[in-house]
Amino acid sequence: MKTQSVLFITAIALLLAIPFLLSQGLVDAAIQMLIAALFASAYNLLCGQAGMLSFGHAAYFGMGAFATVHAMNALDGTGLLPTPFMPLAGAVGGLLFGIVAGYFSTKRSGTYFAMITLAIAELVHALAPQLKDMFGGESGISAMRMPAWGFTFGSTNEVYYLTLVWVLLSIALLFLFTRTPLGRLTLGLRENAHRLRFLGYNTHRLSIMVFAISAMFSGIAGGLQVVSNEAANYVLFDAHLSAAVVLNTYIGGVGSFLGPVLGASVMTFFGYAVSDLTQSWLLYQGTLFVLVMMFMPTGLAGIIASLGGLHKRFGVASLAPLVVLSVISALLLSAGGTFVIEMLQRMLSQNYQSLASLQTATRWPDILLFGQSWPPASISTWLVPISLLAVGAVMGYLAKQWVQILIQREALKSESNQSEKEVVE
Amino acid sequence: MIKFKKALCGMAAIGLTAGIVHAAPVKVAILETLSGPQASTGLAYRSAVWYAIEKINAGGGWNNEPVQLLEYDNQGGPTGAATKLKSAISDGAQIIVQAASSSIAGQITEDVRKYNLRNPGKEVVFINLGAGAGELTGEKCNFYHFRFSGNAMVQTKALVMAMKESNVLGDRVYAINQNYSWGQDMEKAIVSFSDLGGYNVVAKTLHDTNKIQDFSPYVAKISAANADTVLTGNWSNDLLLLMKASKASGLKARFGALYLDQPGNLANAGDAALGHYVSHTFNGDAGDAASKQFMADYTSKIGHDPVFIEPQAVWGMAMVADALKRVQPENGVLNVNTLAKALETSKIQAPMGEMYMRAADHQVQLPIVVSTVSKDAQIKVDGTDMGFKRVRVFSAKEVSTPAQSSCKMKRPS
Structure with missing residues (x-):
């Protein structure tokens, strides 16, 4: 209170x-x-x-x-x-x-x-x-x-x-x-x-x-x-x-x-x-x-509440890696997603299409995004979001694994507690 | 678009270096709907304003500094526009540009009026490039609002006059319009020009806006009324579906429509559009050197031909440029009151003829061209074999309609 x-x-x-x-x-x-x-x-x-x-x-x-x-x-x-x-x-x-x-x-x-x-x-x-x-x-x-x-x-x-x-x-x-x-x-x-x-x-x-x-x-x-x-x-x-x-x-x-x-x-x-x-x-x-709706139907308030619950259950020390992993994963995934959406939006825009048709030198002129110009036809451009998304997905997977480990650890602990109790009895 | 952003960056860099000598450059803020279902018109206005600002800067900008263009997305509604207007003003914008929606323009013109009342000495001016609602130059008219587009009265007048001259108007006219302020204004205009056009309005219909999927009951009414001509201010789907339904039923009446030149309309309507009339502010077809040069220049900068509202927006901004040219900096900054007074007398020679501002209600007086859909047109539209062939160009004086008596403008002393 x-x-x-x-x-x-x-x-x-x-x-x-x-x-x-x-x-x-x-x-x-x-x-x-x-x-x-x-x-x-x-x-x-x-x-x-x-x-x-x-x-x-x-x-x-x-x-x-x-x-x-x-x-x-x-x-x-x-x-x-x-x-x-x-x-x-x-x-x-x-x-x-x-x-x-x-x-x-x-x-x-x-x-x-x-x-x-x-x-x-x-x-x-x-x-x-x-x-x-x-x-x-x-x-x-x-x-x-x-x-x-x-x-x-x-x-x-x-x-x-x-x-x-x-x-x-x-x-x-x-x-x-x-x-x-x-x-x-x-x-x-x-x-x-x-x-x-x-x-x-x-x-x-x-x-x-x-x-x-x-x-x-x-x-x-x-x-x-x-x-x-x-x-x-x-x-x-x-x-x-x-x-x-x-x-x-x-x-x-x-x-x-x-x-x-x-x-x-x-x-x-x-x-x-x-x-x-x-x-x-x-x-x-x-x-x-x-x-x-798909991943946290309880909403933003639900995340805070479940974080509080996990904090009570596992303590700060074992929770910190989970939070760090999830935050990094979320940031990477959204960065990758944003890159893809913004690139596609610019590529498909009417103005770009008509500019591209005016230019004869290259079919796909460079696109200015996040202060840099990216050639949309080259693989290296698309490697950026792909690697962001991939690393983000791995981080997310690790975070999920970490929760599993925590739960297993807890189960083990309670088991050993129980067996200790049995021994004492 | 990309090229333009680069150009803007360059201008900003020049602005930074020049800023050492002078005070802040003039900032123009465009508050348009740039996302969501209504974005296409907002984006078209943005291209046109970009083009016009680049012209100003190519001619040396104002006070030897390039004019800066700031962009804000009004999120499609008056509430978002009110918020973004405050951001624009706090970012230092002195000239506010908006066009695509009368509901947003209604909010902005009132907000600008109140802001100027409360902040004397820091005034801003609202450049309305397209919002057509009558009350903006009527009961809501205000000294800091300027409209640079036609309105229901002017465009209907030109349409009626041209169709009468070409002997296609007939004497039985059917008015069909959307049931909100624009359609109601249109209906009033059609009725009020019945003497001028020598016709009877045999029936009037106001229908729901952008909700009707099947216009055949309305077409049946038009056919039962035995109308020679249908005059309408409908836009977007309401025009398209109306024309499709009339084609399907074999209606013989000729259409006079204000928004027939909206991109995509001819492609969708097909041969049903042939022989119909439109009144608009620019038609480059079979035009003079000035029109051709303007069209080529616009296409090279923006990437497509200037269509629909773009030419009108470019000239609106050209009139702003004309006024800016005549305003001298006061301590290095722009005095908006002086600019507004200069805008009242601005006058330019556009490819279609002379355009000038009327001081009484701040409604621009502009030439109107009436065209008909024909396969003879040189410029084909929407990938069809049809285009808009000029019928008649009216000078601003010929189509002018008197200022509304409801406009009581308060001028700064």
Whole structure:
């Protein structure tokens, strides 16, 4: 418990210090990470804790966003709802729409539930472009953050702190919710809804409540997005936002409370940083998701948890080689994979193809990659990724063997302990 | 592309050495969709902007320093664009370029306006090379936004005038468009030019955007309305499938479409496209020396012919270059307010004719060429035996439409 609270305080201190440590562009990326983290947490309440896989959560995020943008324009940041309280409008928007949508969708469970949520999201997505007054048409609705409480809310830093307070507060509330009787019943909903019904609970009403709470916090995330961007556009209802929150939650780890927070922050930063480096960043994102699902279905949080478990079981000394081997293997494999993908992407690009056809000297002119030029037709170029991948695979194999050795060693130890005990007896 | 990167590296090196004498060079940031399903248009704009910046630098850059081009991927949406805009500004970009999407342009123009309000003395200017939504030069118009592409009104006007002159318009016109702001703008334009073209709009249809797989029910409606001509602002699949369905049903109506020249359209539509009309900003077919020279130069630098939106983007940037030329450095740096004022009066001679900026709403006034799909065209498109044959070139004055009254521009004093 003590190490946990130390970790917790350090994390908060780091978050508070971010504007002093990073450039304005990165602070803005941090705002997006916080918003994505809150959205994923809200989603995880429904998906992870209540076991209801929703494919249309962008609808509640978007409703929160539009409720906020209209509130900002209507109230002008004066009266009862000054700028810092604006996400409350998003909460109300998300909650109301969540109650209505939740009433219909939670009548069924499993695949049918997922399909209904998808249909509701698609309904909104198709309707929004046609209602120009409400959703602003193609160029969206814009608003302006008005000064309040002595802050101008003109700088990114002020917006960052506003977002941080809202996100921490919301995640804390979501955490406290898991400790309430209702939060416990939510887990029951996932594990065995039939049994809950036999115990006398109204599971439909329970599901609506959980759904609406999840939608409400999604709405807050949407509201924060609007406060940060000062605009809302019907693009928010796009299916890719619904998909992103599912991916983020699963990559982070659907089983733990903070997993989705981790997944959403990591993936948002990945998108921000990598999209300027390569055109194939969406491919990397997808590959990452597939790999996580295949090899570590418990997500990033799962790795940390299993590392902790191994640490308890085997101690630091025997674990260190495993960690080193795995990290090196992962780095080599991703370096090799990246090389192949980037080379192929450049070779197959239209511009390269047409340049190649213009040049008569060589069919395959050199390609500039990682600050060097590589002739794509020569074997030595391709030897680089092949050797990277090969060494990475060997390292991975060794790491696996090391785990086997550790387990065998443990088994031997317990056997000898047992035989010692027998001797003593 | 590769060649260009090398050139950029070279320029950066020159910039570094020159930087000892002067202050920071002018940075142009392009915020386009460079990945994902919508990337193809964004990449085309990027090639065009590259080409134009290289032209500026070949002519000595600005203040004896090469202009730098920074690239940002807006990740396909307004949220990503807002984030990348902040990065671009904090990287020192003063000129922001974007084109492919009105939803992103709507975000950027508002963000630029607010940023300039909050940071006087550090203004940035938004060069919109293609986003066509009417409100960008209407209720959302702002002093730091300049649009260098045509819009629904101008392009429809040219199309109607040319088709009328060629006696192919008929008097029964069917308007079919996508049900979102662009399609709605198009429908309004088609209705408003009915007197000019001497036609009746017999029916109007707004349909879902990029969702319909089979247009035959719509074609049946067009045929039942006995229309002579179909006018449409549809783009991408919505245009292609519409034309395919009309070919399959043997519809006799002639199409006037704004996006018929999108790469791949003719190859997919086949002979169904013959005799249809398109209004666009450039057609090098059977052109004068200036067009030929531009096309050859572009092809040698970028690797393919300038098609679709590329010529228009190049001239948009050429107008920026014209304005830059007339702005003197203040303490070695570019004053964006002065640049914006120079942009209001910029004027160039493009291969299709004179282009100039209208100060009232910052909408460029540009010549429009109307072409028809024909097998006689010299330049064949998409590997077919068809191409776009020029029908008529309209000067900017001929196709100009008045500025929207909803534009109330606030100018810096």
